[in-house]
Amino acid sequence: MKKTVFISAGSSGGHIYPAITLAKKLREQGHSVFFIATSNRIEGKIIPPYGFEICDVTSPIVRKPMKGMSKFILEIMRSIIESQKYVKQYRPDFIISFGGAVSFAIGFVAFIHRIPLYVHEQNAVLGLSNEWISLFAKKVLTQFKIKSNLLNHKMVHVGSPRTSEFKEYNVNSSVYESLHFLPNKPLVVFVMGSLGSFTMQQMIESMINHYPNVDYQRLFITGSRFYEKFKYLNELHTNTKVVDSISLIDLYPHIDLLVTRAGATTMAELLGSRTPSILIPSPYVTRNHQQRNAQYFVDHDVALICDERNLDEHQLAQSIDSLLKHPQQLKDMREKLSNMSDLNELELLLKELPL
DSSP, rough: OOOOOEEOOSSSSHHHHHHHHHHHHHHTTTTTEEEEOOOTTTTHHHHHGGOOOEEEEOOOOOOTTTSSSSHHHHHHHHHHHHHHHHHHHHSSSSSEEEOTTHHHHHHHHHTTOOEEEEEEEEESSSOOHHHHHHTTTTTEEEEOOOOOOTTTTGGEEEEOGGGGGGGSSSOOHHHHHHTTTTTTSSSEEEESSOOOOOOHHHHHHHHHHHHHOOSSSSEEEEEEETTTTTTTHHOTTEEEEESSSSOHHHGGGGGGGGEOOOOOHHHHHHHHTTTEEEOOOOSSSGHHHHHHHHHHHHHSSSSSEEOOGGGHHHHHHHHHHHTTTHHHHHHHHHHHHHHHSOOOOHHHHHEEEEE
16 A cells, blocks of 8 residues: 655755655655655755655754744744644655654654654764654664663664665766776775865865875865865875765775764765775764764774864874775774675665555
């Protein structure tokens, strides 16, 4: 029997991309899928190209107490009213939240209308919206093995559907070929999240200039905001290339080491592609979730972790060298990553849903 499914996801790619992976699979199976999202935020740019309709609702912005709190409450009420309108229009059989502020209202509406609610948490600690609506959820499905005294009886570890993207993906070899790197030299890639981090990008720039002659090749992915500032490095160092963006999923088979943040989507992709990494968690995220994500990988001996607040270009260079000079350690990391996942995360998630 075909179902109508609402998926809520917003605020960051970490919430949105795994939701899209699930949505595509549900659509393949003949189900009708609608996204509860905010069209003028990041999800409004990412979701429509995949052919899914956005049910546009207000995404409340969390504010400091006594500073705009009344506006915050009004936004929540408005979001609930908007969500109810779409529930009455499309009558979803169940709702699954991938997180973001936009998810709170639809979770509450699911409770009011007795619609089965499921939550998927991508990080190693529950996000604020997901934590609240998990009280109403039938199951809390997680990317990491996490614990909650209040919600343990609902938690099921399924992994991230994003990891399953690597199971049967046909790599576009032209992406790597366009960079004209030498295949017999290690490739280290630097990327600091979808929006980038100017502080970390400056540190990477300084490291490249301090250590111009290294025994490996470097790809520095800056994002469109910072490309103009750092593109001059292309002219100075023959073993270093700077690009504003690139299809990482097509590049992973050629990457020996990824230096990156520890966002949820990045972690899912590292696991799926079996790529060793140096993780530099952002210290400015909700509930310090990137630190928790990174620690999960470090505990499994598949990554190194660096604290941005105590890091400089010399320490970063030394960390890279220490791994590249020990290829067996990189090989062991890849094997342990393979042992952590059989790339069936999407199938595990689907089994937990009322399809």
